[in-house]
Amino acid sequence: MQKNWWKVVTVLLLVYIIVAGFLNDVPRLAILNESIRNTYFHVPMWFGMILLLLISVVYAIKYLKTPTLRNDIISTEAARIGLLFGVLGIITGMGWARVTWGEFWSNDPKQNASAIGLLMYFAYFVLRGSFAEQQQRARISAVYNIFAYAALIPLLFILPRLTDSLHPGNGGNPGFGTYDMDSKMRMVFYPAVIAWTLLGVWILNVKSRFEILKQKMYEHAHA
Amino acid sequence: MNMRMLKNWVLLLLLALTLFINNNAVAQTAPAADETVMVEANSSTANVEMADQLRRDGKIYIVVGCVLVVLAGVLFYLVSIDRKVGRLEKQFRN
Numbered sequence: 216m217q218k219n220w221w222k223v224v225t226v227l228l229l230v231y232i233i234v235a236g237f238l239n240d241v242p243r244l245a246i247l248n249e250s251i252r253n254t255y256f257h258v259p260m261w262f263g264m265i266l267l268l269l270i271s272v273v274y275a276i277k278y279l280k281t282p283t284l285r286n287d288i289i290s291t292e293a294a295r296i297g298l299l300f301g302v303l304g305i306i307t308g309m310g311w312a313r314v315t316w317g318e319f320w321s322n323d324p325k326q327n328a329s330a331i332g333l334l335m336y337f338a339y340f341v342l343r344g345s346f347a348e349q350q351q352r353a354r355i356s357a358v359y360n361i362f363a364y365a366a367l368i369p370l371l372f373i374l375p376r377l378t379d380s381l382h383p384g385n386g387g388n389p390g391f392g393t394y395d396m397d398s399k400m401r402m403v404f405y406p407a408v409i410a411w412t413l414l415g416v417w418i419l420n421v422k423s424r425f426e427i428l429k430q431k432m433y434e435h436a437h438a
Numbered sequence: 439m440n441m442r443m444l445k446n447w448v449l450l451l452l453l454a455l456t457l458f459i460n461n462n463a464v465a466q467t468a469p470a471a472d473e474t475v476m477v478e479a480n481s482s483t484a485n486v487e488m489a490d491q492l493r494r495d496g497k498i499y500i501v502v503g504c505v506l507v508v509l510a511g512v513l514f515y516l517v518s519i520d521r522k523v524g525r526l527e528k529q530f531r532n
Contacts, residue, residue, distance in 0.1 A: 222520075226513055233509060237502045243486040421520045428526055435530075 222417055228410035235403045242397050246315055253311045254396065255403055259411035260304030261329075265371070267297030267415050268336070272364040275357035284430055285423075287353040290360060291343065292423045296415050298336045305329060316381050325375040325382040332367045339363055 236255040244251060274290035308326070309319040320326060342359055346352035375382060396404060492498050 222517075229509055229513070230506065233505050234502060237498060237505070243488055245486050248487055249489045417516065417520075421516065421523055424527065425519075425523050428523065428530060431530060 221413060225410060225413040225417055228406050229414065232403055232407040232410050236407065239403060240399055242400070250311060250314055251400075253307065254400065255407040257304060257307040257311055258404070259408045260300045260307060261371075262408045263412040263415045264297045264300040264304060265367075266412050267293050267300060267419065268364055268367065270416075270419070271297060272360050275360035278353060278357045282350065282353065284349075284353075285427055287357070288426045288430070289419070289423045290357060292426060293419050294336060294339055294360065296419050296422070298333065298340075300411075300415055301329070301333045301336070305333065312381075321381065323381045324378050325371070325380050328370040328374055332370050335363045335366060 232255055236252055241249070241251050271290050271293035274286050274293065278286035278290055305326075308329075312321065312323075312326070313319050316323070339356060339359055343352055343356045346355065489498065
């Protein structure tokens with residue numbers, strides 16, 4: 216139990232953000248109306264994705280330094296869950312865009328950039344699938360992983376700011392100040408980012424332990 | 439060990455439920471305060487349409503309850519997979 220305290224934190228935070236996210240006061244803003252609460256559910260998907268993909272690229276680099284099966288598995292599984300978060304982020308974003316911007320997809324720079332980013336990570340799995348030999352697959356996809364992450368950051372955080380975007384916080388160089396959030400919302404938003412990211416890390420923890428175990432058992436059976 | 443963990447999780451769930459009920463009670467005793475705030479707030483923001491009726495009806499609590507049940511179900515499943523993998527790891531070590 217001592218080792219798993221952060222999983223308890225995850226559960227408590229998730230319950231808190233759902234209760235507070237639906238019931239707490241939010242700023243009364245035209246167009247956004249109650250949909251401003253999506254800030255607690257849509258935005259953390261992207262934060263979670265970025266952090267999971269960061270874990271993925273860190274383990275890809277670790278793999279290139281010390282090529283162990285464990286590093287490869289954690290890197291791959293982190294990319295998988297990061298991609299899942301990204302897909303959830305794009306679906307929730309499209310729903311939100313429909314009621315606030317009028318269309319599911321309005322070719323907003325950030326929408327397009329995040330779609331390209333997701334495609335790059337789909338390509339990562341296509342690349343992995345095309346190698347039969349384990350070490351070759353792990354090494355080449357680790358190198359690709361680094362390039363993918365290096366391309367994703369400007370796609371999501373730099374390019375949309377160089378032009379006009381419907382997304383808040385784009386066009387110019389703002390921080391969180393333009394997110395239409397007041398201090399009450401921040402009390403839910405920051406825990407929400409932590410909670411959803413931790414949930415992703417939890418799933419990553421279980422999935423990679425399972426994959427490592429599977430591999431060990433396979434080796435054991437063939438030894 | 440397993441029983442103790444299960445007990446911990448049940449306690450956690452109860453804690454979460456009390457949190458929910460407390461929030462519910464606070465929200466239901468608060469409408470008087472809410473209205474004064476509405477009067478004081480400047481008219482341009484007070485006119486923005488929000489789900490005030492849904493809140494007054496109390497139907498929002500059903501939504502929160504539903505989402506919590508879904509979350510509880512998903513998390514319960516994740517915990518059970520987590521423990522299954524843990525058991526397998528232990529078996530493999532022996």
